[in-house]
Amino acid sequence: MTIAVGQRVPSMTVRVLNEGGVEEISTDALLKGKAVVFGVPGAFTPTCTNQHLPGYVKHADDFRKKGVDSIICVAVNDDRVLTAWSKKVGVDGKVRLLADGNADLTKALGLDIDLRAGGLGTRSKRYAMIVENGVVKALQIEETPRNCSISSAPDILSKV
Amino acid sequence: MTVSQGGPAPEATVHELGDAGPKAVTTKELFAGRKVAVFGLPGAFTRTCSSKHLPGFVQHAAALKAKGIDDILCVSVNDAFVMDAWGKEHGAPGKVRMIGDGNADLTKALGVDRDASANGMGVRSKRYSMIVDNGVVKVFNLEPTGEYGISSAEHMLTQL
Numbered sequence: 385m386t387i388a389v390g391q392r393v394p395s396m397t398v399r400v401l402n403e404g405g406v407e408e409i410s411t412d413a414l415l416k417g418k419a420v421v422f423g424v425p426g427a428f429t430p431t432c433t434n435q436h437l438p439g440y441v442k443h444a445d446d447f448r449k450k451g452v453d454s455i456i457c458v459a460v461n462d463d464r465v466l467t468a469w470s471k472k473v474g475v476d477g478k479v480r481l482l483a484d485g486n487a488d489l490t491k492a493l494g495l496d497i498d499l500r501a502g503g504l505g506t507r508s509k510r511y512a513m514i515v516e517n518g519v520v521k522a523l524q525i526e527e528t529p530r531n532c533s534i535s536s537a538p539d540i541l542s543k544v
Numbered sequence: 545m546t547v548s549q550g551g552p553a554p555e556a557t558v559h560e561l562g563d564a565g566p567k568a569v570t571t572k573e574l575f576a577g578r579k580v581a582v583f584g585l586p587g588a589f590t591r592t593c594s595s596k597h598l599p600g601f602v603q604h605a606a607a608l609k610a611k612g613i614d615d616i617l618c619v620s621v622n623d624a625f626v627m628d629a630w631g632k633e634h635g636a637p638g639k640v641r642m643i644g645d646g647n648a649d650l651t652k653a654l655g656v657d658r659d660a661s662a663n664g665m666g667v668r669s670k671r672y673s674m675i676v677d678n679g680v681v682k683v684f685n686l687e688p689t690g691e692y693g694i695s696s697a698e699h700m701l702t703q704l
Binding site: 427467472500 | 558588623
């Protein structure tokens with residue numbers, strides 16, 4: 385079942401990139417305060433690389449000004465791939481990358497999608513949510529992974 | 545069961561990045577009527593794969609082709625987008641084709657899949673290489689876990 389507004393993000397350990405490599409952290413600790421979490425179907429795919437992630441990097445300061453403590457990008461990719469991708473996009477520490485390589489978090493959120501037809505296996509739908517102390521306050525799921533509108537940084541920024 | 549030397553290469557569909565996105569291609573199409581060098585590895589952008597395995601085949605591509613190899617394929621349980629980005633970083637275009645086995649179908653059919661979920665990588669491939677001649681596996685080199693030697697391009701040159 386897909387997570388809904390008012391529900392708590394499931395407690396689990398996730399892998400987040402930091403400057404030195406990978407940090408294992410609980411979702412409870414990660415989502416303390418106000419967070420914007422967005423999911424992408426895959427590192428290095430065109431929409432994710434050209435629009436979705438760069439939009440959040442570009443607007444990171446605007447989110448901070450509106451009281452957002454952290455911006456987190458979730459992808460069903462491993463940490464090595466996400467490290468390479470974040471360098472390519474120029475994330476520069478503005479967005480935290482969560483490597484959900486086993487799709488554990490994505491499945492627990494009910495936001496997984498079967499992309500086997502394109503040879504991508506199980507991935508994440510494209511979505512964004514506003515989370516306050518672990519509780520989902522807003523959730524926007526795109527109809528298809530190709531769309532990047534209601535989950536885009538400008539749209540979410542207007543809802544924070 | 546792991547594929548055996550002298551037997552037919554398994555049939556599976558994999559993906560290679562084309563102009564319009566990931567393009568499905570079958571092993572039948574890849575192997576029919578030609579001699580193909582294949583090497584499989586645990587993941588794009590990972591340490592041994594990036595510093596030795598792929599660079600070795602890029603470096604020795606001409607030598608392998610001079611010894612009768614028609615095509616060189618790098619296979620990993622990553623999607624075609626990630627494989628393409630990784631290949632470009634290492635000068636693969638024109639030398640080594642980057643094949644995404646994102647659904648792990650070929651890797652499982654070869655019997656070389658392994659559980660890498662402890663590292664947040666889900667199902668991945670063991671490290672191996674093989675020479676497939678017109679669909680028949682002539683040589684199959686499977687590395688013991690954590691090792692790198694018999695699946696290298698340098699070793700394959702001695703097997704041709």
